[in-house]
Amino acid sequence: METEFYESYEGLRSALDASGVVGVWDWDIVRRTARYDRGAAFLLALDPGLAGQSLHGDTAMVGIHPEDREWLKTGYQRALHGGGLFLSEYRVILPSMGTRWLLSRGRIYQDELGRPVRCKGILIDITDTREDSRGYLARTEARSEHPLDRAATLLLDARKAIDEVGGEGQSHLRVVLDLALFEVGAHLARRARH
Structure with a gap:
């Protein structure tokens, strides 16, 4: 049974790595x-060893392409x-991989007075699907939230809950959730471009 789980997990991890959730x-x-x-630490801070640490200012964004920062x-x-x-x-610039495009x-979460307090999300490598060289940032209105936006939010909440549970099977569940997040993110990216 443990061998089956490991093989299944490795297969999912390979699929996730190949799909671009990063x-x-x-x-x-x-x-x-x-x-x-x-x-995210590898792509944005250029050092996966910084994972889990509190990063400030430019340290958190050193990997972002200089033309995209401002x-x-x-x-x-x-x-x-x-x-x-x-x-x-x-775009990000990685010493080992060159320029990559990220989605x-x-x-953005606000307090009871409407002030922004926290922001959470995912990164997906979309380099292979890019056709032009312009980036963008788009905000969606909460009232007109698309079902795919709700799905992504629920998947992020599920991922956080799984992290809190810990224990055996956590890695497998995270891979499944990350794969689902990739698919939803890819659909959101296509929708935003049209």
């Missing part, structure tokens, strides 16, 4: 810090004040 991020807006899993910062600042869901596509899908 990371999860969590920004504490109040403290101005970011926390990444290993994949418009991305400006776009995020505008999105923060509106709250809700957002999508962005931008970042996240949700």
Whole structure:
């Protein structure tokens, strides 16, 4: 039984790696810090060893393409004040892999006074699907939330719950959820481009 689980998990992990889901991020807006899993730390901070650590300022964004940093910062600042869901596509430069395109899908959470306090989301490598060289950041209105936006939010919540449970089988469940997040993210990216 354990061998079957391992083989199944390895197959899912391979599929997930091949599909492009690369990371999860969590920004504490109040403290101005970011926390990444290993994949996001590798892409955004250029060091997977920084996973789980509180990163500040440019340390958290050193991997982002220099031409994309300013418009991305400006776009995020505008999105923060509106709250809700957002999508962005931008480039990172990796010493070992060159320029890669990422889709970042996240949700901005606000306190009871409407101030942004936290932002969580996923990163997907979409380099192979890119046809042009322009990035974007789009915010969606909560009232007109598309079913795929709700699905992504629920999958992110499920991933967090699985992380809290821990124990045997957690890795397998995370891979399944990450694979589902990739598929939903890919559909959201196609929808945002049209």
